Amino acid sequence: MFKKTRNRIMLLNMVMVSSVVLLVFAVIFITAYTGVQNENQTKLMVNSPGHAQIHLSSGVLIRNEHPEINEYWQNPATEDDLFHHEYRVSQGLISPGGGISFSVLIDPETNVLEVDSVLDMTLESFSFITQSAVNNARGNEIISVEGRTWQFMSSPVRVVTSAYLTATQETGITTNITYDEGYSYIRFVDVTDSHRMLRSLALTLSGALIAVLTIFFFISRFFAGQAVKPMEEAWEKQRRFITDASHELKTPLSVINANCGVLYANKEEPVDEQIKWVDSISRATDRMTGLIGSMLSLANIDDKQLKLQSISFNLSEEFFEVINEPEAVLLEKDICVTKTIQPDINIESDKEQVRKILTILTDNAVKYTPHGGEIIAGIKKEKHKIICTIRNSGEGISPEELPNIFDRFYRGDPARSSENTGYGLGLSIAKAISDQLGIKLTASAVQSEYTEFKLIFNE
Numbered sequence: 001m002f003k004k005t006r007n008r009i010m011l012l013n014m015v016m017v018s019s020v021v022l023l024v025f026a027v028i029f030i031t032a033y034t035g036v037q038n039e040n041q042t043k044l045m046v047n048s049p050g051h052a053q054i055h056l057s058s059g060v061l062i063r064n065e066h067p068e069i070n071e072y073w074q075n076p077a078t079e080d081d082l083f084h085h086e087y088r089v090s091q092g093l094i095s096p097g098g099g100i101s102f103s104v105l106i107d108p109e110t111n112v113l114e115v116d117s118v119l120d121m122t123l124e125s126f127s128f129i130t131q132s133a134v135n136n137a138r139g140n141e142i143i144s145v146e147g148r149t150w151q152f153m154s155s156p157v158r159v160v161t162s163a164y165l166t167a168t169q170e171t172g173i174t175t176n177i178t179y180d181e182g183y184s185y186i187r188f189v190d191v192t193d194s195h196r197m198l199r200s201l202a203l204t205l206s207g208a209l210i211a212v213l214t215i216f217f218f219i220s221r222f223f224a225g226q227a228v229k230p231m232e233e234a235w236e237k238q239r240r241f242i243t244d245a246s247h248e249l250k251t252p253l254s255v256i257n258a259n260c261g262v263l264y265a266n267k268e269e270p271v272d273e274q275i276k277w278v279d280s281i282s283r284a285t286d287r288m289t290g291l292i293g294s295m296l297s298l299a300n301i302d303d304k305q306l307k308l309q310s311i312s313f314n315l316s317e318e319f320f321e322v323i324n325e326p327e328a329v330l331l332e333k334d335i336c337v338t339k340t341i342q343p344d345i346n347i348e349s350d351k352e353q354v355r356k357i358l359t360i361l362t363d364n365a366v367k368y369t370p371h372g373g374e375i376i377a378g379i380k381k382e383k384h385k386i387i388c389t390i391r392n393s394g395e396g397i398s399p400e401e402l403p404n405i406f407d408r409f410y411r412g413d414p415a416r417s418s419e420n421t422g423y424g425l426g427l428s429i430a431k432a433i434s435d436q437l438g439i440k441l442t443a444s445a446v447q448s449e450y451t452e453f454k455l456i457f458n459e
Helices: 002-045 067-072 079-083 123-134 192-265 275-302 315-324 327-332 351-368 426-437
Strands: 053-055 101-106 112-116 142-145 148-168 172-190 310-314 336-341 346-350 374-382 385-393 440-446 450-458
Touching: 002 148, 002 172, 002 192, 101 123, 112 123, 123 142, 123 148, 123 172, 148 192, 192 275, 275 426, 310 315, 315 336, 315 351, 315 374, 315 385, 346 351, 351 374, 351 385, 351 426, 351 450, 426 440
Parallel strands: 053 148, 336 374
Antiparallel strands: 101 112, 101 172, 142 148, 148 172, 310 346, 374 385, 385 450, 440 450
């Protein structure tokens, strides 16, 4: 049951953390990817002609009959030469800008007509890259050729194949221009490094994600185990409490049942001859009543139903009275009581519950002090604390048993506990009350020498 609870806590933690980490890493990658794409797109757009007119570097014929535009000609010889003069006109293709790039002009049959590049590449290489771009069926405008990655942008253009300027005194200057359609202008930018960087970032983030989730898995497992551990311990204590309570109740019930059987078997005998069976039933009933009362007290404390009334009272006087209460038993067992009680120590707490704790600790000391032993009771102020001590000589408690001394129904060594009647609930009740009052209750012991309990109050 607790293993399933732990696994559910781990699963919930892993889902939440995985979602957050994935979201953070996704934002980082998307931000980097968007930045790289914007940068590459900016490079593609440098001096882009869009749908401009492109003038071929050859075959452009300019006819002019107006002498005033001679400044556009390159050293004409005769007027007849001017009339039929043919020369090259600036082609107007893009110059490379930002990064490794080149531009091509292709005709409707995808033949490369013009190349604008400073790259040391052959025309065949430019043509091969261009054909790869034209044949790209994915439409993502990114191709990989010979280990390099190119991003390209294609723009349709129309080409000026001929242009005639005619100038007369009557009509002025007129222009006759002929265009060809179906040409394309493609600009390529080398994005190998940026895509390599994105792949490296993706691998780094993936590795980091796996590492973070692996580390968090073990951290989550540890803390889930720590979270479940108190519940498991509480469940185990509850199970043991029920088992021990059932055993404690079974003993007096068995005595009562057996004695009742004897009485029924001898019902014709006089009552005074069977009084011992009645007394045995009475003792068993008293024991069961005390056990049930102690269990109810613990239940009320656990349910926070213990009503506390904080008042100021003299702790020294209360402690002195409690120590002297079992005087008859002390005399019977010849126990010497040494008191070192500092007078007039006042505290503010629940007087009745503090007295109950002191009574439980005193009864425990008297019960486990052997004949002719000694009890040392003391109370003193130390810095900002008030320390109340009860030490009794005797067998003490072994180091293995000491951590369990406040557990319910725990009575240590069976041989030792069989010598003393009790339920094993007294110290549990004292501990539960002290926790609610904010009083620190500790136990220490030296085996075969003494057992000591301390109540530490904060001033």
